[in-house]
Amino acid sequence: MLTLSFSTLPELVRLLSLLGNEQRLAVLGAIAAEEKYAREVAEELGISRPLAAIYLRQLEKLGLAEGISRTSDEPPYLRRCYRAVPFEVVLNLDLIVSLERSKDETG
Amino acid sequence: MLTLSFSTLPELVRLLSLLGNEQRLAVLGAIAAEEKYAREVAEELGISRPLAAIYLRQLEKLGLAEGISRTSDEPPYLRRCYRAVPFEVVLNLDLIVSLERSKDETG
DNA sequence: CATATGTGTAAAAAATAATTAACACATGTT
DNA sequence: AACATGTGTTAATTATTTTTTACACATATG
Numbered sequence: 001m002l003t004l005s006f007s008t009l010p011e012l013v014r015l016l017s018l019l020g021n022e023q024r025l026a027v028l029g030a031i032a033a034e035e036k037y038a039r040e041v042a043e044e045l046g047i048s049r050p051l052a053a054i055y056l057r058q059l060e061k062l063g064l065a066e067g068i069s070r071t072s073d074e075p076p077y078l079r080r081c082y083r084a085v086p087f088e089v090v091l092n093l094d095l096i097v098s099l100e101r102s103k104d105e106t107g
Numbered sequence: 108m109l110t111l112s113f114s115t116l117p118e119l120v121r122l123l124s125l126l127g128n129e130q131r132l133a134v135l136g137a138i139a140a141e142e143k144y145a146r147e148v149a150e151e152l153g154i155s156r157p158l159a160a161i162y163l164r165q166l167e168k169l170g171l172a173e174g175i176s177r178t179s180d181e182p183p184y185l186r187r188c189y190r191a192v193p194f195e196v197v198l199n200l201d202l203i204v205s206l207e208r209s210k211d212e213t214g
Numbered sequence: 215c216a217t218a219t220g221t222g223t224a225a226a227a228a229a230t231a232a233t234t235a236a237c238a239c240a241t242g243t244t
Numbered sequence: 245a246a247c248a249t250g251t252g253t254t255a256a257t258t259a260t261t262t263t264t265t266a267c268a269c270a271t272a273t274g
């Protein structure tokens with residue numbers, strides 16, 4: 001399991017704002033049990049395929065999803081699947097305060 | 108310390124989107140060490156007083172800040188101070204999945 | 215070449231959030 | 245009544261995010 005930690009406030013904010021959206025949490029939930037590709041997720045959640053792809057990319061970028069290229073004997077011969085990465089974040093006031101402080105020192 | 112837990116996905120999303128913003132984290136950081144009133148926070152962070160007040164209210168509403176009315180011998184004779192409530196949130200994939208599930212059952 | 219099925223990406227439109235200015239109100243003192 | 249200092253709230257403006265549509269591309273097969 002991935003235990004997320006943060007060195008900067010913007011990093012933390014990036015994660016929190018990514019997850020502070022029901023749609024993106026739904027995408028994460030959709031790929032928790034088994035890997036899926038973007039079109040599958042889109043159809044399952046009733047959102048457009050490009051949007052599902054964007055969200056999967058964003059989740060992947062933050063380390064919350066893993067992208068895997070899969071090949072097949074029939075079309076499409078190549079597709080990109082994603083599956084959720086088990087993770088844990090501990091968020092508390094001390095963390096926020098210490099990140100604020102280190103921002104001030106850098107600034 | 109307050110250990111936050113969630114019964115619904117919207118609740119979780121409300122917290123995450125509230126904190127997924129550098130400005131509001133700054134407000135929380137500003138009142139972590141000692142209580143302050145809205146105008147003080149606004150001046151310290153360089154934002155407008157109504158905005159500081161709105162954020163303090165939002166943080167209070169989610170239990171992350173505590174509002175206290177203070178009286179004084181000179182104007183203003185009454186002012187509302189806020190201080191951060193130490194809190195901790197553990198966020199992980201299992202939580203997200205279980206909240207998604209309970210939403211489906213309710214829906 | 216066409217086919218099948220999925221993907222990447224950008225522009226544009228729509229929706230939402232952020233933020234301010236303005237104004238009325240609160241409180242006790244003079 | 246005026247004063248001092250802060251607050252509550254809303255409408256309007258600005259900024260940001262969400263989301264879609266459209267189009268080109270990827271891949272192997274026929």
